[in-house]
Amino acid sequence: MTNEEILGVTVLNSWKLVISRFYKTLSELSDEQLQRQVAPGKNRVLYLLGHLTATHDRMLPLLALGDRLHPELDETYITNPDRALGDPLSAVELRRAWAEVNNKLTAAFEKFTLNDWLQKHTAVSDGEFLKDPTRNRLAVVISRTGHASYHSGQAVFAKWDIEK
């Protein structure tokens, strides 16, 4: 393996691990249990699932990987706080959307070379990117991986009565 290949696999492993941990938590909760708040007065697990799905879906155009699959989620799960609006999808549909979005992203990341990782993301202009080349796809994916970890740490609290 070249250094570049090692690098790509290392970043990809970390992305896959974080995604798989959130899947694990989801798999241990019934559709009804997804309605649980992760702590008193805090977001429902379903909201976190919608929030992560919408955020990851936004990566598709942000990383120039294609059109969004689920733009209908933003209003409920990004713009508004939990329970301000009704859920646009059922729990089953939302679980499916989560898988669909992540599968599409992961398939694209698996083909990335170091050069692909270091391309600019689409929310930065050519001029800005020349000044700051760290505004690249790698930065976005590492940031979103951290964001998914952050909410994953909250989602596990909903499993209070479930054996490890």
Added chain:
Amino acid sequence: MTNEEILGVTVLNSWKLVISRFYKTLSELSDEQLQRQVAPGKNRVLYLLGHLTATHDRMLPLLALGDRLHPELDETYITNPDRALGDPLSAVELRRAWAEVNNKLTAAFEKFTLNDWLQKHTAVSDGEFLKDPTRNRLAVVISRTGHASYHSGQAVFAKWDIEK
């Protein structure tokens, strides 16, 4: 900037961002408020602080950056669950240890070349590393960054009565 330099800065930015977010939460809580559980029956913020400090301190030998600064934290904050043992340091001392450990790590990361990032960590043997070169320092740092994000998402719950 070369691709290698861009890569190092990108990873470092993500590490710094996650660390700074946890600092921000800590800075908004008094020493007394660090005793709060992040959710009913869950870890105290002080435990999370001790846990992250001990985990990061372990990176020093793991990444071949020197001896540990605070091995006395492991028993309380890694081996045992919260409140099984008394806290070995005061809140003030623990905040200081957290800064000390992260400053030492960050200073080392700032000097890393791509080659440094892709060196094996010390918990993997030469033979295993030959078979799997992704068991490198970069993988450790990305993983610990995610781990810090995970607990950061929990720690913010302790700020329930504090204005954003």
